[in-house]
Amino acid sequence: MSQENSKWYVLHTYSGYENMVKDNLEVVFEKNNMSHRLFEIKIPVENVVEEKASGKRKVVQRRMFPCYVIVKMDYDNSMWHMITNTRGVTGFVGPQGRPLPLTEEEIKRLNLEQRVFEVDLKVGEQVKVISGPLDGFVGVVDAVDAENSKCKVTVSMFGRDTAVDLEFYQIEKI
Numbered sequence: 001m002s003q004e005n006s007k008w009y010v011l012h013t014y015s016g017y018e019n020m021v022k023d024n025l026e027v028v029f030e031k032n033n034m035s036h037r038l039f040e041i042k043i044p045v046e047n048v049v050e051e052k053a054s055g056k057r058k059v060v061q062r063r064m065f066p067c068y069v070i071v072k073m074d075y076d077n078s079m080w081h082m083i084t085n086t087r088g089v090t091g092f093v094g095p096q097g098r099p100l101p102l103t104e105e106e107i108k109r110l111n112l113e114q115r116v117f118e119v120d121l122k123v124g125e126q127v128k129v130i131s132g133p134l135d136g137f138v139g140v141v142d143a144v145d146a147e148n149s150k151c152k153v154t155v156s157m158f159g160r161d162t163a164v165d166l167e168f169y170q171i172e173k174i
Contacts, residue, residue, distance in 0.1 A: 003072075006039050007101035008112055010093040011069045017088035018043045021069050024086050032082060040072040042112060068093070070112060075099055119144075119168045121151055127171040129155070134164065138174065 013021045022041045029038045044064040051057050069089075073079075080099070084091055094100030107113060121127070121144050129137045139155035142163060149168045154161050 003039050006037075006072050006074045008070055008072050008107055009075060009099045009101055011071060011083070012090045012093055013067055013069055013088050014090060015067050018063060018067070018069050021086065021088040024088060025069075025071070025083070028082060028086050034079070034082075037074040037079070038071070039074075042070045042072075044070065044110065070102075070110070072112075075101075119146075119149075119173075121168075121173065126174045127151075127153060128174050129153075129166065129170060130172050131170045132166070134166075139164075 011021065022043060025038065025041060026035075029035045045061040046064050047059050048062045049057050050060050080092075083089060084097075091097040092099040102110070102112075121141050123141055123143065125141050127139055127141055129135055129139065134155055134157075137155045137157065139153040141151055142154055143152040145151060150165055151168065151171070152163055153166050153171065154163050156162075
């Protein structure tokens, strides 16, 4: 099986068991000689600043979706029992606990896959923002970071020029 046929699925887990489920799935797939069908296991996290009672600020990682693990694999019905019987997994997210793969739109929204964009932007060119909070704004490219698929764009809003960092997928050339 190849990664081209694989899809993203969401597993429901016990609270706080997300990392253990990730480790257990890797072991279960290895023991059953099916590790070639499991491509990625993600537990989406975000950095959050917490302020302690003493006034100190600390950056901590917090799970974006507690009790959920997202898995990219080649799934078939023979794997259902193997996965649902893994310690910590309560089932798949889907109708009657049957796996339902994520749609392309959901994959983009969750930013599960890094997409490579070929954009021939040059400093000074005008671009239109097509997604995100600045959707519909027009700006001028200040800098291009092709390695990270980002660019710095100056957008005029409320009568002021504001520099913003945007991903290539968020803009289009005019």
